[in-house]
């Protein structure tokens with residue numbers, strides 16, 4: 369079925385949540401996934417609204433294995449996608465171990481998302497983002513944890529040109545804003561050198577050249593044309 373838009377209303381929490389358990393000892397147990405009254409509909413191209421999830425509520429305690437069952441087409445996969453973490457939960461994930469207050473967590477998440485140009489995606493499920501947007505959210509996660517060094521391995525390999533630029537610009541922007549974050553970016557794409565302050569070129573386990581990005585670009589291009597000339601001769 370072709371869709372023009374997706375509509376979703378839900379109240380969803382992903383860990384860490386505390387709730388009163390109905391278990392034998394009435395102990396407080398941690399809830400990893402909780403969705404309340406989740407509704408999800410799709411709008412067809414013909415303008416018809418098709419309800420898929422109808423007022424679903426689930427509560428899954430931390431550290432347990434639960435199964436989701438039901439006949440084909442009843443909505444299991446859709447429910448799973450809708451309970452996928454939001455951008456906000458994803459960026460906040462690594463902060464769980466830092467013993468921060470909720471307002472500190474919110475402030476860090478919002479600053480990190482701002483730095484990568486993703487503020488307006490706070491409540492979007494990560495799974496609905498493009499590849500480049502997901503990379504930017506991952507970078508925001510590192511930033512929220514106050515990482516001072518980012519080691520970024522081929523972030524843009526499978527991205528189209530606009531996503532590729534979005535990620536490069538997000539990294540550049542956060543370096544400009546923070547003034548104290550350093551990034552080392554692994555790439556095969558020579559055109560990305562235009563955005564680098566410096567570069568390192570390796571061959572066969574050795575650093576062959578280390579310096580300004582323009583000189584390294586020139587060096588690699590000269591090597592490439594000499595190689596092409598050799599195989600054409």
Ligand SMILES: Nc1ncnc2c1ncn2[C@@H]1O[C@H](COP(=O)(O)OP(=O)(O)OP(=O)(O)O)[C@@H](O)[C@H]1O
Pocket residue numbers: 369371410420438439440441442443444445446447
């Ligand atoms: N994007 C969509 N557009 C239109 N209909 C959709 C969309 N996503 C899901 N549906 C419909 O919603 C219903 C639930 O689909 P879903 O894949 O969640 O079911 P399921 O329980 O996981 O099925 P199965 O057991 O066959 O994998 C199906 O009728 C499906 O065709």
